[in-house]
Amino acid sequence: MRRQVESSGGAVGHRLRHRTRGVVVIGSAVALLLAGCSGDAPESGAPSDPAAAVDGGATSGSGGPDPVDATAGPLPPDDSDVTTAEPEVIELPRGGTEIFPEFRLFGYSGLPGSPGMGRLGIGDLDEKVEEMEERGEEYAGDRPILPVLELIATVVHPVPGADGMFRTYIPESIIQDHLDAARRHDGILLLNIQPGRADFIDEVRHYEKWLVEPDVGVALDPEWAVSEGQIPGRVYGSTTGAELGEVAEYLSGLVEDNGLPEKVMVYHQVHPGVVRDELEMEEFPGVVVIKSVDGIGAPSDKIKTYNLVNETKPDFVVPGFKLFYEEDLVLGPIMTGAEVLGLDPQPEYILFE
Template sequence: MFPEYRLVGYSGYPGAEALGRLGTGDIDERMAEIEQVGADYVLDRKLMPVMELIAVTVHSQPGSDGLYRSRVKDEVVQSWLDTAREHKAMLLLNIQPGRAKFIDEVKHLEKWLVHPDVGLALDPEWAVGPDEVPGEKYGHSSGAELDEVATYVEQLVERHNLPEKVLLYHQLHANIIADEGDLMPHPGVVLIKSVDGIGTAMAKVGTWNNILKTTPEHIHMGFKLFYEEDARHGPLMSADEVLALEPEPEYILYE
């Protein structure tokens, strides 16, 4: 995957404008936008377009199982996977687990993860404990929990003779992930962290530098830009500004 490619993508869910740009309007037009935006980031690399589908969506109400999350229907995943393949893109299945465990949601998605062009995106901001409610405070995870998923993905890659598989995790604040050093390297698994700070360019760079301090050296770095939330604080960061970050981000996501 690296350093041959630069990953550039949109996130979303069909028909849900609040969950990201990829779920609004004509999806083929959105894919064309990704390719256009991505052209400013490739430099000496190849572009890998990314569709980050929110496959497990967190909610503020518990639902019948009390887990504060819902799972996407198979036909939605298949439709987005078909689109990804039409555009030679990668599909990442994003998990906002609520009170569910990451590993349980990952296992539920195994039928899709055995495909060579499908990876994972974990969102610890929305991972809460048994007595917590999503949205009332930031969620949390640990390096051990992330490593449990990475071990499982490594086993899938080996068992099904798959190419390298992306395991991405989002981080909004430094304290969302504890003991990150427990997340170990795994053969066949490309570990990427997306730094999701919101605000002015200065604030976003500050979040990047703060989170970078606790990031293990074997983790590839990604950076997230918000079309609406960031724009409330000033101009959206340009590709040149993003690529000036150190280390240079290898995954750039727009929401």
């Protein structure tokens, strides 16, 4: 059973009240999307502009050795007409196959038409990505930015739905629009998952046709992962290190099977109780695991949350940090790039909601 968190008193109570209000916003957003949403499997077909397949084969010339006297013994192999094709390397949008330490990830999150769910849901998509890149320069430090569009693709809500899972999938056309935008700006797309009562691994597998692309990863939101009998928004949800490791192992298999560059897997954490037995998570090749700390408040409060939540971070997990345009401005001020980059450990992924 996931640990139930009291919804009154202290910083946790403030956070949960904020997120409960977020559920109301989510409910409104879901109502706008329901006509095109489904709990069924993804539509058939591949995303546009798919990555080139890996060609690991070889071609040989049509000629062979001339006939020889059978009594003369074997001749050394003649491979002068044989050419071996090098496998094509599939790279990240801004080059290379490894995320760090080359890049600093900087992104916006959200859902179109839902301003309360993040900056990415406001206004023209390309204009928001351009704004994001410009804003990100302050937080880049001495590295180039790799832009991130973190799209809320599995949306939690306070009603069970037909399958009783308290979540809805957004239309695939919206995912395609965001992937196209990411590609126009040489960025990556992360599919944010608020699972309700569903299991993370099942929700991630739901998006496999997108995840075999070299520029698509996932962002897991365990505060919305509730158990039987719990309602999202009334309690903090939670996950475990073993569950997160299961997702990482699955993604690692996709990377290996499809010859992909490193794939990003983010998990968001607002409170220590949201991820239990974190050190049980295992590291898998080809997957960059990022822990994004989500605390709301004045800079001093956000720093305290960051330090507290990172006490249980496995060594191989990369640190991340979330800023909030509205809430941090009210309680803030919003932390500057110098303040964020001055955190210890220094965040590698900086996200604005």
